[in-house]
Amino acid sequence: MPHENYLDKLFSLKNRIVWVTGATGQLGHEICAAFDKAGSVVFGTDNRLNEEKMVHSSRVAYYQGDITDRASVACTVNRIFSDRGRLDILVNNAGVSCFEPFEERPEESFDWVTDVNLKGTFFCTQAFAGKLKGNKQSGNIVNIGSVYGLVSPDYRIYTDCARRNSEVYGATKAGIIQMTRYFAVHLASCGIRVNCVSPGGIFNPESPQGKNFVDNYAYRCPMERMANAEEMIGAILYLSSSAATYTTGQNLVVDGGLSCW
Ligand SMILES: NC(=O)c1ccc[n+]([C@@H]2O[C@H](COP(=O)([O-])OP(=O)(O)OC[C@H]3O[C@@H](n4cnc5c(N)ncnc54)[C@H](O)[C@@H]3O)[C@@H](O)[C@H]2O)c1
Incomplete structure (x- = not known):
């Protein structure tokens, strides 16, 4: 017999405890707002908290936190646990890029992008998984990759846009897509699913x-x-929800078909 609230149950994220990194950026803001609307409890962290991009809700709290700093990451996880006693979902959304022509790229730019995108994602995953394993708790992770982790940008289109995609950005996003598979395999037996959304x-x-x-x-x-940033939300909420209980290690590309040709 069909239940009236079948879809509600399948996709429900009510009272899930969610940690979103890069929470006051363009996409981070939409992710926090979406989990809030879904009835989750959201902890948003960002190394540069932007008050204008905060969601004003009793279910959303923000902490300053740098994902490249292991102590800061541990502090965030401990605060969430001391506040709520558990954590269900991690959205590894924080990410950066550099835009100078690659011939002029200083070592610092290359290191900064790899530090935030790869090492930062690793630190958050390590802290999240370590704490959940210690508590014998299941959960899931959604990483934010990019279509440019799969294909190269077409440089001919950057006529009046200084934000040229960089080789190091693409390499880190490809790395995140691969880390998604790695951790999906390594954390499956602990009941932790790991997926990626590539906008x-x-x-x-x-x-x-x-x-x-x-x-x-x-x-x-x-x-x-x-x-539009909101168009990433369906994929993120789906992978976070019980509708995806048998889905792990996947990269859901949300690119309007760009990578199809
Ligand atoms: N905007 C796009 O077109 C696009 C496309 C594909 C993928 N993405 C990915 O989506 C994610 C969000 O990007 P966005 O467009 O919202 O960018 P954004 O710059 O608006 O947001 C990124 C946020 O991450 C934060 N951040 C940077 N370094 C950090 C650190 N060390 N610790 C904690 N937080 C840090 C920033 O302060 C910022 O608020 C990124 O991973 C990005 O690579 C974006």
């Missing part, structure tokens, strides 16, 4: 990419437009 280019209304770039991107993309 295509997201339009930023507050700091718009060049008009010519946006038009060129639309021409390159089968769906003929850039993404």
